[in-house]
Amino acid sequence: MAIDKRAASAAEGIGAVKDGAVVMFSGFGGAGFANILQDALLEIGPREITLVANSATHPFSHTHKLIEAGLVAKVIVTAARGRGRELSPFEELWRDGKIELECVPQGSFSERIRAGGAGIPAFFTPTGYGTDLCEGKEVREFNGRKHVLETAIVGDLALIRGDRADRYGNVSFRYTQMNFGHAMATACAHTVAEVREAMEDAMPQAEVQLPGVYVNSVVAVGGEP
């Protein structure tokens, strides 16, 4: 049967999600948040999920709805600070010990995900050596410099945002929409891409930025670029 990864709805594209799933969310600075998929995940309502995203508190990402709804047991992020003096919903849950936090330098965060999708279980990096964030991690010296051991992150589900896709799951991104989406798609068992337009015809090869092998389902949501 001819491959066609286009899903009729966000819920169909995501499918069943088990409790305790590790879910990755693309997006940075307002670009690349798959908010329609995030809203659909809220409806599906898996419990005790681990949320992997750049920020636990970005106001433009609907991940805060998942946190407020109590679906998230743990976050792996590079930022978890609310904007104002008031505590954000995440910070209140964290203060009360109701949510676990793993804060990771952004380069190690993205490389841990990339490694997860590339079959590399762990790697040494100079980033974070000598800091509180890397306390207790294995240290080795290479070329006269100390490095810390970081382990790969893999997930059950990635919800990413692109610009266009085709029936084969090939995805293109608009400008900085790509951010973590590429690596997250490679690192998860099931990847859903929310895109403006999903074409029946194949995308010209030169426009493909994320090959279809990493994408299980594409959901067209329309709208302006």
Place this chain on the structure above:
Amino acid sequence: MSALDRNQMAWRAAQDLPDGGVVNLGLGMPVLVSNYMPADRDIFLQSENGILGVGPEAEEGHEDRNLVDAGSRRITLREGASIVDSASSFAMIRGGHIDVTILGAFEVAMNGDLANWDSRVPDKGPLVGGAMDLAAGAKSTWALMQYNTRDGGPRLLEACGLPLTAPNCVDWIYTDIAVVQVTDQGFVATELLAEISAEELRGRTGAPIGVSNACKPLVAPDLANG
């Protein structure tokens, strides 16, 4: 010349950026450096979310919500720009392809240790972002900061009291009253406001600080507050 304001501090740091260099500007005051790039130098600004070649902020009506920099500003691209994903962007940073990163700082120690990410505000969540990668990966790290705390306490110290961003990484410190090099022998002022004596500078510093024989007066032009 009185103490430099934020724009003048950013201007002063910009004057030392290398022609043809690739530069990453941290959030806060360092972003102001982009307003004062010397016209005679061709410099590429890198943004950690994957941009090599950040241009000016987009004009109203021409913004694209999918074209943002690390500070979530809606920006434009310069000629010759390219965009990669986050993992590739940090490979660029960690791999030593960034010539200079200019970062804000709470504290800098005389051995170049930098503390700029955690000021220990109770209950507020952490925000490390790309600071540790930039400080560890750039060929040169410059700190752009007020010389003293609001209470007048020192921020150039023998050892940092706040959590470190990276050890032994800061090469230059640009402040409101002095430009300071971090050498193997510790802090050395290379520029100092004319109205401040070496003795006063030492009194405002939490570590030994030398004054270079070639020390010049720190000056900056009047700049529109932008």
